[in-house]
Amino acid sequence: MQEKQWIYKEVPLVEKIKTLSKTINVSTPTACLLLQRSIDDFPKAKHFFRAGLQQLHDPFQMRDMHKAAERLTEAVQKGQKILFYGDYDVDGTTSVSLLSGFFRNQSVPFEFYIPDRYSEGYGLSDKAVTYIIQQNIDLVITLDCGIKAVEKIARAKAAGVDFIVCDHHTPGASLPPAFAVLDPKRRDCPYPYKELSGCGVGFKLLQAYCRLNRIDEREVFKYLDLVAISIASDIVPITGENRILARFGLQQINKEARVGIQALINIAGLRPPLSISGIVFGIGPRINAAGRIGHAKEAVHLLLSEEEAEAKSLAKSIDTKNEQRKDYDTNTTDEVLAMIEExxxxxxxxxxxxxxxxxxxxxxxxxxxxxxxxxxxxxxxxxxxxxxxxxxxxxxxxxxxxxxxxxxxxxxxxxxxxxxxxxxxxxxxxxxxxxxxxxxxxxxITQDLLTPKIYIDLKLSLDQINPNFYQVVQQMAPFGPENMQPVFVSEGVIDSGYARVLKDRHLKLKVKQANGQQVLDAIGFNMAGFYPLVASGRPFQVCYSIEENTYNGRTSLQLMLRDIKG
Structure with a gap:
């Protein structure tokens, strides 16, 4: 196993920890975790733990948003032909599903177009531009793509087609000649949050459209589940506005998932409540598999499905593609690793x-x-x-x-x-x-960059781990880039004599510290190589996050091991 470098985050001053602990009535380890995330007073803590949808930014702060919302309104009012164009990955397909679902509920006609990964490739394709011109489309909204499609949009514009670009990628030297370009990463865009997903930019357009047309914004909030899936799957930072969108989107998935998402949850065998990682490993790969093995429009049909039987059939088809994808993935990885050796x-x-x-x-x-x-x-x-x-x-x-x-x-x-x-x-x-x-x-590149790193929040004694501490840490979720699940280290740990290897790959043990009372289950996936060390009886250090494990109807805390050192 490749050795990993453990990097400890800076621990704040003891006085700061004590002050925050007292101010917001949390334990000193929790106060330390918050200070590491720049949360150092009551208002910031309240916003972090209790931020609501009212804290979302005004969509009209985004450059070109007035133009975009007005042009979309004009197209709807005049009955013009509208097409939603999205990429074939999760961010693109959820974006198309978001706008399609919203306008279907508003009884507005539209088309959508997802390019074929193999014959058209990423972004706005020449084939799509030809189709758009031939079909006399009046307005195209690109989602999760388009920011670099300068020549293709110019070609369509010359034929009388207007474009609204909704993208979150970094623009090139020049912007496309679209009617409006919505991208918080535009240099001239004053929008205060720069890390939206592509679906998040589409969501802001719908927010603006609702405000302009005096439609209750709760109509667009119904689609936060799709926004949350895009945020999780596109690996964007879960900070600021993304954190609010992801939190409420996850609540929606776990409270009353739409038919298509529920079908995916069922066929993936996922157990609610779903977290960001549940989407990353359970939902996202299945949606992606539609475009990797077949055509991604199947994923849009699933996400828009309102009939259980149809959703179940589409989810089964997509799951089959995901199994194929996993076979290709495993076999190819094995071949690559063998070639490196050979x-x-x-x-x-x-x-x-x-x-x-x-x-x-x-x-x-x-x-x-x-x-x-x-x-x-x-x-x-x-x-x-x-x-x-x-x-x-x-x-x-x-x-x-x-x-x-x-x-x-x-x-x-x-x-x-x-x-x-x-x-x-x-x-x-x-x-x-x-x-x-x-x-x-x-x-x-330096040798340091060639060494994998684990970033550690705190050292804990096992006796500090209890259900109350776990519940407070869980309130820091949703976890993801720039708000990662806290990682801890405990030293002087020994196995209680239960260490064993599961399926020749995974390590299962019960750990305790010499002077402590607490005995905790621990599991390390693909960590069987550490068995001789933990079974030797010698003390060792464990690096881990804390999770709940339910087995035979009993729920208990367990350590999800990240690494072990002697």
Missing amino acids: FGLQNRKTTVLYNPDWHKGVIGIVASRCIERYYRPTIILTQSQGKITGSARSVENYDIYTAIEACEDLLEQYGGHKYAAGLTLDQGNLEAFALRFEEVVSQS
Whole structure:
């Protein structure tokens, strides 16, 4: 197992901890966790724990929002042809479902269009522009894409089509010539929160539309479940406005899930209440599988479904695709890891591997899986339409986009951001690209960046862990990027003699400290390699988060292990 570096977050001054603990009546460990998140007084704590929908920002603070809401209103009032265009991933399909569901309830006619991952690729496609022009569409709303589709939107505009771009990606050098461009990452956009998902930007457009047309905003709040799924699956920060949207969206899913989402929950065998991680690992991959193995419009039909029988059938179809996706994913990952061994590539600073038979829909997932074993910038490549195409994934704090950019003379096209990118190249450039990329990364990456890290909030004694502490920590949810689930370390831990290995992979034990009263269950997935250490009787350190485990009708706290050190 690859050794991980434990990095302890700064512990605030004792006086600050005591003051906040007394002010808001929480334990000192809880006060410390809050101070680490810059929550240092009662008003901030109240907003963090109790923020409501009334705290959402005014949508008209976003650049071009007045224009967008007015143009959409005009299209509705004049009965113009409206088309919602979304990408084929979770963010795109939830965005299209959001606008489609809302306007269906308003009895407004519309069409939607999701591009095919394989024949059209990401974003606004040439095929789609041709369709839009041929169908005499008056207004297109792009969702989770469009910010870089300058030439394609210009072509459609020349044919008389108006566009409202709803995107959250960083714009290029020039904005597309759309009627309105809604993107909080525009340099000239004063919107106070910059990290919305694509679906979140679509939600703000609907909020503005409701206000302009005096429609009760609760009509758009009905779709917060879709916004929450997009926030979780697109791995955007769960801070500020996203945290409010995710919190209320999760409440909706857990209280009264819409028919299509409930069908996914049932077929995935998920147990409510769902958390962000439940969506990330249970719901998101199934929605994504529709576009990876088939066509993503199936996911939209499921999310819009109002009939249980139809939803059940669509969920079953999507689940079958997800099982296929998992097979491709597992097999391809095994092949990649075998190639690293076979070709003696273990000590490289990068992984760049190609096989024309690998499935294009899983190569991004496979790149991430490889990083779990070989922690370094990784590019997995396959063949598509006569070219080599690939997905790149990076390690923390290393900009893989810049490294790829240094090889651009060998590439047909590329795009992405710091941690994930896509690229296309000619067959003849493959070897030169792999060598150049290894050279570029080797010159710019440090050994520290090649070591996986675990960020630890606090050291705890096991006796400090009790249901009350757990419940307060849970109120800090929803957890996700920039508001991660707290991670703790306990030292001088010994196994109570129950340590065992499950399914040859997982570690199960009961832990206690020499001078403590508390005995707690602990489980470490894929951590069987630590069994000799914990079974030796010698004390060790555990790094973990705290979770509830229900077994045979009994619920108890358990440690979800992240790492163990002797």
